[in-house]
Amino acid sequence: MAPQSTDVRPRSTPPAEQFAARLLDILGPLPMGAAGLRGQAARGESRMLIDGELVESSSGVRFRNVNPATEEVVGEVADGTAEELDRAIAAARRAQDESSWARDGAFRRHCMEQFVDAMARNLDELRLAMVTELGCPVRLATGVQVDPVVDKVRFMAGLADGWQEATELPEVSAGPMRTLRQIQRTPIGVVGAITPWNIPLDIALAKVTGALAAGNTLVLKPAPDTPWTTALIGRLFAEETDIPAGVLNVVHSSDHALGARLTADPRVDAISFTGSTATGRKVMAAAAEGLKRVHLELGGKSPSVVLDDANLEQVVPLAAALGCFNAGQSCILPSRLLVPVGRLNECLELAAFGMSSVPVGDPFDENVFMGPLVSVAHRDRVLAALASGLAEGGRVVVGGGVHPDFDRGYYVQPTLVADAPEHGSLIQEETFGPIVVVQAYEDLDDAVRVANGTPFGLAGYVWSEDEDRARDVAGRIRAGMIGINGGQFTGGDMPFGGVGASGLGREWGVAGLDEFLEIKTIAAARFS
Template sequence: MSAARAEHLLIDGRLVPAEGGGTFENTNPATEEVIGVTADGTPGDMDAAIRAARRAFDGTGWSTDPALRVECLRGLQRALVKNAEELRAAMVAELGTPVALTHGAQLDTPVENIGWVADLTESYRWTEDLGPARPYGIASHRSTVREPVGVVGAITPWNFPMQINLAKLVPALAAGCTVVLKPAPDSPWTATLLGRIVAEETDLPPGVLNIVASSRHELGRQLAEDDRVDMVSFTGSTATGRAVMTAAAGNLKKVFLELGGKSALVALDDADLGQVVGNAAFQITTHAGQGCAILTRLLLPRARYEEGVEALVETLRGWPYGDPADPGTLMGPLISERQRERVLGYIATGVREGATAALGGGVPGHLPRGWFVEPTVLTGVDENATVAQEEIFGPVISVLAYDGGDDEAVRMANNSRYGLSGMVVSASAERARAAARRIRAGTVSVNGGIFYGADVPFGGYRQSGIGRESGVAGFEEYLEIKSLAEGV
């Protein structure tokens, strides 16, 4: 992978350097080595991208031609499949994600999901006939029309960049919107390589998709504030989501927010602890715990607490982690030194507040380079402790004990300002479903079921966000509803 292949912005259909030629470094978190540079977009570059998107929406037939959009999306999917190995190598290098994950949610699955969105676009009912009526005695024939919202500003995080980039731009483009994508500076190549593929190997019209990478977070604010942008779609922390919402309030543009989580894995008193522990271990080590929907609180009945903790510690003690390029690795590094220090700080806070690190808690001695943290199990955690309430975004699980049966388990699961995900495990599917229905979260797994899929809406309650991504609901986030009434 050469830096030159990944350094350009995509603006108005052309691959261009940043205004003034500025670049910023891209670092491999597993080796701490600089692997190249990326064009460092400026406010002028962002302005040009928004201008191009506005022109493409207002001045071309993109917004009114679903057949063209379907053709372009299928072409994009073919181009991404063709370039999958280059994308895979770039993601492992800049994210530190285990290569095994790129064969699922990090790359292959989101690319495959483009076909589902294209199929939906072809079959979608863009108009609905509501029939005749006589409001106020006036004979009228009513209908509704679904139309694209306009120019979409997409601001994406570093942890699952291809999945989240495509989850925003594909349905937005399918709906007839034009897009300006601002990727996170910690994972720019996933987006800039996408831009190169779009420019060189697809028929997307100029200005329909624009990609502005930058080290400057203020460009996200610029995108959210701009009056020419009709909607902002953001995935990231709840704190930044509040800032995006505030910035977008100036012209009351539509806002989609997919934010943080502190999700609970609830083991009811009849649960198979082997299943519980296997799910818990996989969850907190997936991409080193750097996922918003990861289950980071394990709730065990007090009578089975010690048994559950012992099983979890033994499972994680031999967990394979290290070099993300090794197909046998299940956990890689954290994205940056800054993130590692943040995670270690949370672990220290947990211990200071009374928790015990039953496993891990520090930097692994056998990995002197790279921003790794040991898989960490915190026990004796109070439900209101910092580590039980705040999103850590690292390979750390807090194990809590509950008394009082299913009601108490559900109450503790809901003791959070977030509401993104969850899981309930029980020997009784009916009992697990009943508890799952009472958990205030956007996605809940019952006995290990997987909710992730192109057709499944994803999003959260409370401070985990506003709106849904994926599924028909996610597609319709990028549409407006126009009601028509004709006098007859």
């Protein structure tokens, strides 16, 4: 797996430092004051929110929170048990059935807007938790992971009181009877939300705000790898809003079996899950026993299609390097780079330059684009998946192992792979690390075929000098979201989700509200 030399910069490409600056510019400028996070010790939040109270585990047990950049234990967090989960579900059920939360849209909006204001006041604490426990670079925290989420939540809060008015349909008559018809939307009930560690604030709040705005109550079971970020959600709601007890509950635990218990509990009416496709299938099967509504946001193997008319020197290094966003730990990343076969060698050289120029290092350094992977276990899984895939064919062009520049932390080299077999695991399976695989295509139809050549359908990317041509290709790619020439497809008002093995349903936007509503038809007879 020895990488080829990339010491010589390809002709027409900028210096590595200039390219690195371009990558960082994508994340946006560091807000005033955020640079001061370096050297601060994250305090975090160790308690769970259950039935309106911030509590420890009944077992008295806590689990460790580890900084993946330093391998140091930075704190401990209450380790929820089946007892805490049962209390949380009971509280959510009671709040749904007995409080006015489902009916009072103005009050829901009030509470959610209080939470938005609380987020804005506590941005530094949220940023610090994100950088410390995920290893997320500070520019990524401010530009993507934390700060933009405030506006997304504000958008969802604005939907909380706007959907309850019934839709009137034309009345129908039959003899002396007239029927007045209307369509109402009602909350589903109690929602169980199971969230991952890689985008912990955004994904959790997509579910929380969609469910709450729709008048539901919620039990959130986040991943244990990034507990502080989601525990802060619970604390801010508890201490800085008027939300009634039981409407929102947050149970963090090192016991992954609690997610299965939440899914199977008959008091829970719907499950919203984000995670791997394999686990999503299990969630869907378990929810089927109770015929629960299921929303799944699952894996991806997103194609980045560089058309033959694109400016390769500008596009290919960037398209490759974007696979290192969040250390490759995101389901929407462009992990497959599709390039014209006639220019394959040139594109490999350009992609290698891009990957080699990604600034990797201390997450608190504002000039770093990529930090460590979240844990030693995940680092080992990524490298094992790479080794297994290479055994099927393919070769490493750049990277391929533990990053040699760091004597501590779970760092992996940005890795570029060529010549992988089309039906091999490096093409067909999500590796969830900074690994980009280059695939060649013959012509436009073949590019679409290759792009659609996996079971996933979450996101896609198209690069071209001709936007109409790019839109045509985008329309033929099976995916829930497409970015053309770097266009951003995420936002509070933009539905997020995929098709095929990438899941069911949407988050954020009006569609993200509708996921948590039922349709009720009412017909009232009148006789003349």
